[in-house]
Amino acid sequence: MTEFIFFINQVVISGAVLGCIYALGAVGITLIFGILRFAHFAHSELMTSGAFFAFLLAALFASWGIVTPIPMGFVVLPLAMVLSAIFALGVDKGFYAPLRQRGAKPVILLIASIGVTLMVQGLIRLFFGAGSYSFFENETKDVFRVDTSFLGSTRPLVITEPQLLMIIVTIISVLALHFFLTRSRLGKAMRAMADNADLAQVSGINTALVVRVTWVVAGALACMAGTMLALDVTLKPDLAFNIIIPIFAAAIVGGLGQAYGAIAGGLLIGFAESLAVFNWTMVLRPLNGVLPEALQLPATLALVPTEYKLTVAFVILVVVLLVRPTGIFKGASS
Amino acid sequence: MIARSLSLFAGLFALILVIGWLMGVPFTSSRLVEATAYALIALGLNIQWGYGGLFNFGIMGFLMLGGFAVTFISYPINPSFWGSDGPWMLGRAALAFGAGALLVYAARQSHRLGLRGGWKTFTIVLAWSVAYCLYRSQIDPAAAYIESTAGFVGGLGINPVFGWLFGGVLAAGVALIVGKIALGLRTDYLAIATIGISEIIRALIKNMDWLTRGTLTVSPIPWPTPLPQEYQASGADQLSSLILARGGYLALALLVLAAAIWLVSRAYAGPWGRMMRAIRDNHVAASSMGKDVKSRQLEIFVLGSVLMGIGGAMLVSFTQIFDPSSYQPINHTFLIWVMIIVGGAGNNWGAVFGAVLIWLVWVISEPLAKTIFETASYWSTSVGWPEIPDIESRSAQMRVFVLGLVITIALRYAPKGLIPEVVRRDS
Numbered sequence: 001m002t003e004f005i006f007f008i009n010q011v012v013i014s015g016a017v018l019g020c021i022y023a024l025g026a027v028g029i030t031l032i033f034g035i036l037r038f039a040h041f042a043h044s045e046l047m048t049s050g051a052f053f054a055f056l057l058a059a060l061f062a063s064w065g066i067v068t069p070i071p072m073g074f075v076v077l078p079l080a081m082v083l084s085a086i087f088a089l090g091v092d093k094g095f096y097a098p099l100r101q102r103g104a105k106p107v108i109l110l111i112a113s114i115g116v117t118l119m120v121q122g123l124i125r126l127f128f129g130a131g132s133y134s135f136f137e138n139e140t141k142d143v144f145r146v147d148t149s150f151l152g153s154t155r156p157l158v159i160t161e162p163q164l165l166m167i168i169v170t171i172i173s174v175l176a177l178h179f180f181l182t183r184s185r186l187g188k189a190m191r192a193m194a195d196n197a198d199l200a201q202v203s204g205i206n207t208a209l210v211v212r213v214t215w216v217v218a219g220a221l222a223c224m225a226g227t228m229l230a231l232d233v234t235l236k237p238d239l240a241f242n243i244i245i246p247i248f249a250a251a252i253v254g255g256l257g258q259a260y261g262a263i264a265g266g267l268l269i270g271f272a273e274s275l276a277v278f279n280w281t282m283v284l285r286p287l288n289g290v291l292p293e294a295l296q297l298p299a300t301l302a303l304v305p306t307e308y309k310l311t312v313a314f315v316i317l318v319v320v321l322l323v324r325p326t327g328i329f330k331g332a333s334s
Numbered sequence: 335m336i337a338r339s340l341s342l343f344a345g346l347f348a349l350i351l352v353i354g355w356l357m358g359v360p361f362t363s364s365r366l367v368e369a370t371a372y373a374l375i376a377l378g379l380n381i382q383w384g385y386g387g388l389f390n391f392g393i394m395g396f397l398m399l400g401g402f403a404v405t406f407i408s409y410p411i412n413p414s415f416w417g418s419d420g421p422w423m424l425g426r427a428a429l430a431f432g433a434g435a436l437l438v439y440a441a442r443q444s445h446r447l448g449l450r451g452g453w454k455t456f457t458i459v460l461a462w463s464v465a466y467c468l469y470r471s472q473i474d475p476a477a478a479y480i481e482s483t484a485g486f487v488g489g490l491g492i493n494p495v496f497g498w499l500f501g502g503v504l505a506a507g508v509a510l511i512v513g514k515i516a517l518g519l520r521t522d523y524l525a526i527a528t529i530g531i532s533e534i535i536r537a538l539i540k541n542m543d544w545l546t547r548g549t550l551t552v553s554p555i556p557w558p559t560p561l562p563q564e565y566q567a568s569g570a571d572q573l574s575s576l577i578l579a580r581g582g583y584l585a586l587a588l589l590v591l592a593a594a595i596w597l598v599s600r601a602y603a604g605p606w607g608r609m610m611r612a613i614r615d616n617h618v619a620a621s622s623m624g625k626d627v628k629s630r631q632l633e634i635f636v637l638g639s640v641l642m643g644i645g646g647a648m649l650v651s652f653t654q655i656f657d658p659s660s661y662q663p664i665n666h667t668f669l670i671w672v673m674i675i676v677g678g679a680g681n682n683w684g685a686v687f688g689a690v691l692i693w694l695v696w697v698i699s700e701p702l703a704k705t706i707f708e709t710a711s712y713w714s715t716s717v718g719w720p721e722i723p724d725i726e727s728r729s730a731q732m733r734v735f736v737l738g739l740v741i742t743i744a745l746r747y748a749p750k751g752l753i754p755e756v757v758r759r760d761s
Contacts, residue, residue, distance in 0.1 A: 033522075038522070039522040039525065039526065095742060098746060099745065099746070102749075104745075104749070106521070106522065107389065107521050108745060108749065110521075110522065110525065111671065111675060111741065111745065112741075112742065112745050114668055114671070114738075114741065115738045115739075115741035115742040115745065116738065116742070117738070118664065118668065118734050118735065118737050118738030118741070119735055119738030119739060119742065120738075121734055121735075121738075122731060122732065122733075122734035122735025122736070122737075122738055123735060125728075125731035125734065125735075126728055126731055126732065126735065129724060129727055129728070129731075130727065130731065245526070245529055245530055245533060248526045248529075249526070249530065252523060252526060256522070256523075305541070307537065307540075307541045308537050308541065310533065310537065311533065311534045311537045313530075314530030314531065314533055314534050315534070317526070317527065317530050318515060318516075318527060318530065318531070321515075321516070321519060321523060321527055322515060325518075325519065325523070
């Protein structure tokens with residue numbers, strides 16, 4: 001049983017945390033692709049800047065002497081999401097809208113989004129330097145150790161408070177997104193426009209409003225993902241830039257333009273990454289007593305070495321693109 | 335059009351003179367050699383994107399392959415590796431690799447034995463996993479053995495120019511595989527797939543310590559032309575030896591660049607170039623005229639990657655150090671894209687102009703930002719405000735911002751680039 005709990009600690013929890021972050025990022029990318037038909041590369045910077053908004057707000061609240069029972073990062077999250085949504089709208093207005101009006105091809109918009117990535121990253125580094133920050137400088141990161149001895153395990157089940165909150169918050173926001181897309185008028189308009197923009201426009205849907213709502217939703221979710229990533233590890237200027245490719249992989253694996261596909265893809269990639277580097281010897285060790293001398297298990301028996309963890313996402317991406325080019329859920333094409 | 339290009343190049347020349355005057359000759363000569371290598375790389379991207387409309391965001395991977403190739407070819411021989419069991423163990427790993435490849439190939443052909451649908455897929459997946467386990471079982475002990483006894487494989491001690499060529503060949507080989515996998519994809523997918531592949535290449539080169547020494551870096555890598563130290567040994571003073579040595583390297587690099595431009599321009603002006611533009615602008619029409627779109631695109635992808643491999647090799651042998659962890663997507667992929675966008679996609683001279691201009695902007699934006707910050711800090715302290723902290727590290731980050739600003743302005747106000755593609759219409 002100890003081995004099973006170890007497996008849960010190493011694979012299920014870390015995979016779920018990673019998967020939640022990937023899923024939230026990928027939903028934004030996939031929504032933008034569905035509505036505006038371009039791969040929004042600067043999504044990583046929306047995530048990082050969102051995390052910095054949350055960090056600044058948390059520092060501000062802490063300086064006012066406000067003490068909260070849950071980590072400050074989660075308390076300020078709604079406010080930071082509003083700021084991020086405004087920021088995303090501003091980026092669209094300043095950089096993408098003029099190009100769209102000129103009728104630029106999606107490829108040009110992709111390159112423009114790389115320009116935005118570089119500018120935002122330059123600005124963040126200008127103000128915050130290249131160092132890393134922590135949300136937990138003034139408060140402690142609570143760690144829950146669930147005693148599992150009743151199951152016959154010598155190890156406790158370990159989960160930190162941010163990780164637990166993160167999974168809960170993700171489930172709530174995915175449900176909210178589901179009801180928004182299926183029940184509300186605007187959500188239905190968004191899905192209509194993703195299916196066929198011209199048809200949506202002649203049916204009287206206000207497409208400009210839909211575009212704005214897309215940016216608001218994408219910016220808010222990006223802020224949530226970035227802040228939660230920063231709460232789990234540390235906050236640094238290249239926080240999300242390093243994981244933008246797995247996030248894109250999640251969006252593509254799920255099928256670009258498919259919100260549910262992005263969530264499935266994010267979880268798939270998150271679990272695959274943590275499963276691939278898992279050391280199976282830790283679980284299979286009892287077998288050493290049964291196996292003959294020549295077949296003893298080596299000290300590490302992982303599918304891929306730890307340093308290749310990030311490449312797992314790319315390999316999945318390449319395989320999916322080869323076998324099923326439009327993703328698991330059939331993706332939109334531009 | 336020609337007058338505009340000439341005046342732009344004259345302006346670039348004046349900029350180089352100003353930088354030479356402000357920053358000194360040693361700084362400027364190094365930057366010019368690097369700019370030449372980047373011009374070659376930009377030419378490669380121009381072939382892929384400007385001629386063929388192919389979206390390659392994996393330039394970093396090809397530059398790393400070139401850098402590894404020149405390191406492997408030109409670094410002195412490591413006797414402690416060749417005297418050990420290492421070569422034999424590597425040979426066994428290569429055999430395992432070959433056996434695995436054969437197994438996968440056999441599984442892919444299993445339909446000849448009557449295997450269909452799910453059974454064939456199952457066989458292929460099984461063959462892949464068996465091949466992977468077979469290879470890992472041989473390469474892991476070999477890698478551990480080499481790392482513990484000899485450090486790394488070492489080089490072959492051949493002239494670096496052959497290393498440049500090998501860089502091109504290696505990049506071509508990888509580009510062939512990548513192209514076969516990815517070129518059928520649409521633009522956005524292709525962009526993401528190439529980024530992913532370049533990250534895989536980076537992870538491999540960074541972590542295969544037995545082959546590349548990984549993060550421990552390899553140096554000094556020899557030059558194809560005499561080093562400054564060799565001029566000094568024959569009695570030249572420090573400055574003139576530096577200028578002579580870098581001048582020699584620059585001349586060789588310019589020779590390679592000129593040859594590449596000449597060949598590419600000849601091909602572009604001929605029927606081959608017309609066919610490529612036809613495929614880029616309307617691949618449906620081109621294929622209806624009997625052109626094999628897929629293999630032509632593969633051809634152009636490989637050709638562009640060859641230039642990238644050679645350029646990457648030139649950069650590494652100039653800096654004399656191969657450091658896999660110094661490769662970043664911003665510096666080695668997006669920078670090249672900015673060069674092409676600003677210079678003008680589809681025009682070789684535009685690519686060269688953009689490469690030199692953007693490289694100079696990239697290297698001078700740090701000292702420039704530092705000067706601006708120091709001046710601002712001086713004025714703010716003189717009116718009683720606190721001075722700007724950490725000017726050194728902040729100005730180093732400014733170049734990323736400047737790069738983003740340049741690309742945004744270029745897309746907005748000169749979307750076709752400063753020296754745009756010339757579309758000739760025969761009446």
